[in-house]
Amino acid sequence: ARFKGAKLMHFDANQDIALLRLAEPVPESRPYLYCGKENAKAEDEVVIIGNPGRDGKFDPTYSRSGKVAGGRVDEFYLDLELKPGFSGGPVCMAASNQVLGLVSFKIVRSNDYEALGRSYAKAADLIGDAHDHFTSLSADSQQSRIDRLEKDHDEQYLLGLAGQAAVDMYLDSSVYLYICWTVAVDYIRYTAEVEAKMNPNLPLASKHRALKAAHGKYLKEEAPEIARKVRDRVSPKLRMAESKSYERAITNPRLDPDLKANLEAAYKNYSEIRQAAEQIVERSGSATKGRTIDEFLKWAAELYSEARENSIKVMVKAGVGIGDD
Helix, strand or coil: CCCCCCEEEEEECCCCEEEEECCCCCCCCCHHHCCCCCCCCCCCEEEEEECCCECCECCCCEEEEEEEEEECCCEEEECCCCCCCCCCCEEEECCCCCEEEEEEEECCCCCCHHHCCCEEEEEHHHHHHHHHHHHCCCHHHHHHHHHHHHHHHHHHHHHHHHHHHHHHHHHHHHHHHHHHHHHHHHHHHHHHHHHHCCCCCCCHHHHHHHHHHHHHHHHHHHHHHHHHHHHHHHHHHCCCCCCCHHHHHHCCCCCCHHHHHHHHHHHHHHHHHHHHHHHCCCCCCCCCCCCCHHHHHHHHHHHHHHHHHHHHHHHHHHCCCHHHC
């Protein structure tokens, strides 16, 4: 079933929950939406409903059976590890279909081996209490709350998009700098080997001609293969190619003008360091044309420094960090 015209009546980013008010009632043939007042207790047998999908494609809705392993009043964890796609899905009592909570997060980093993979749910009471509070308001107060919440949510959503784009550009820029550095260091090795093989009695002008020829040969024959190997190794870590966060943030008319300026500056720096990584292996050698290898490395490092600086400005304003990803 699809429902249009829903309004946001409650959201809490810290608790990872949201409550929507539908424009029309839900048919009573939705037993798993029944929400009682019972809290989750250890050893409760539950059914978890979600849609993990496979290979990026949606599957039919799945259910998993398990037990409540422990927790506290506002959240509890399960005795099984859930895959992405179960997030937001209801955790129901197996016997009654009463909703005990919503799947929220999983422990992916911990020094405690037993905690790794532990899947948590937020207690249904958090949503039930928000619902009871909303319905206790007058019609005018309910509408004012909806208007305010939608405005707040839009602002947080845009901050999140901008912050995610900045993180992606920050990390990708470091990967592109790594490509530049790897090729340049290998070039230094190559030319040092060429120079070591030269006749020490060779005139200086002849040495310069030989090194220039070696430079051209390297760019045409060696550098592309080195860069290909590096790219094969690091390309799975590149994020901007798959991410739409930048486009969604920058084209939204509600984005703060100062944040937009920082985001555009970060994207310009990111694009330049990406271009440097792509051009360093062009057969024409256009990236290093007119620069020594030391000058090229300094230039690439400056591009990365600017990309990093502007990305961090956006991340600070958006309240996100690398560790939040």
